Amino acid sequence: xxxxxxxxxxxxxxxxxxxxxxLAYLSGPAREEVTxxxxxxxxxxxxxxxxxxxxxxxxxxKQELRIRQLTQLLEKAKVGEAPADDGVVEPGMVVTIAxxxxxxxxxxFLLASREYASTDIETYSPQSPLGTGVNGKKVGEDAExxxxxxxxxxxxxxxAEPYTG
Numbered sequence: 204x205x206x207x208x209x210x211x212x213x214x215x216x217x218x219x220x221x222x223x224x225x226l227a228y229l230s231g232p233a234r235e236e237v238t239x240x241x242x243x244x245x246x247x248x249x250x251x252x253x254x255x256x257x258x259x260x261x262x263x264x265k266q267e268l269r270i271r272q273l274t275q276l277l278e279k280a281k282v283g284e285a286p287a288d289d290g291v292v293e294p295g296m297v298v299t300i301a302x303x304x305x306x307x308x309x310x311x312f313l314l315a316s317r318e319y320a321s322t323d324i325e326t327y328s329p330q331s332p333l334g335t336g337v338n339g340k341k342v343g344e345d346a347e348x349x350x351x352x353x354x355x356x357x358x359x360x361x362x363a364e365p366y367t368g
Contacts, residue, residue: 214316219282226273229266237263276316290342292363294329298337300346300358313366314338324366333358 214222237259244256286295292314299311312325314334327334336348340360347357 214280214282216282219277219280222273222277222280226270226277229270229273233266234270237266286365288365290363292337292340292360294338295366296363297324297366298360299362300337301361302356302358306361309361311362315366 240259241256241263244253244259247253247255250256286293292298294315296314297311298314299309302308302310310325312327314329314337315326316328329335329338332348332350336346337358337360340346342360342363345357345359347355350356
């Protein structure tokens with residue numbers, strides 16, 4: 204199966220390393236910890252009324268889901284450098300847009316995979332409607348994207364700079 208650009212998640216080396224470390228922890232020590240919790244709770248007796256057992260099983264389910272997500276993400280990941288500071292919107296850029304050209308109604312966000320998401324800046328996926336609309340545009344250009352209600356919205360690209368995180 205060939206990968207298209209939509210299938211690829213671009214990551215910096217730092218982000219890739221962080222995710223690999225998380226996967227190693229979850230599939231090693233964390234998996235052993237939750238298995239031990241389940242075994243200890245099982246020894247307490249009746250599983251139908253054993254809150255510790257059910258909590259541990261739920262934790263195990265969430266952990267296994269995250270392991271699958273990380274495995275799939277890392278299989279599709281391409282490690283690359285930060286994008287060039289050339290004013291072109293692309294993944295890895297911090298973008299400021301003005302809605303309908305109104306320079307008082309602006310939003311600044313990081314165009315990147317959710318794995319980049321942090322608390323200091325809002326993150327939009329390149330596959331989101333807004334992300335698709337602005338991707339490839341240059342500073343000063345207008346972009347359109349489809350709103351959930353089917354109407355079109357337009358934005359002007361004010362700035363696009365590489366994320367230095």
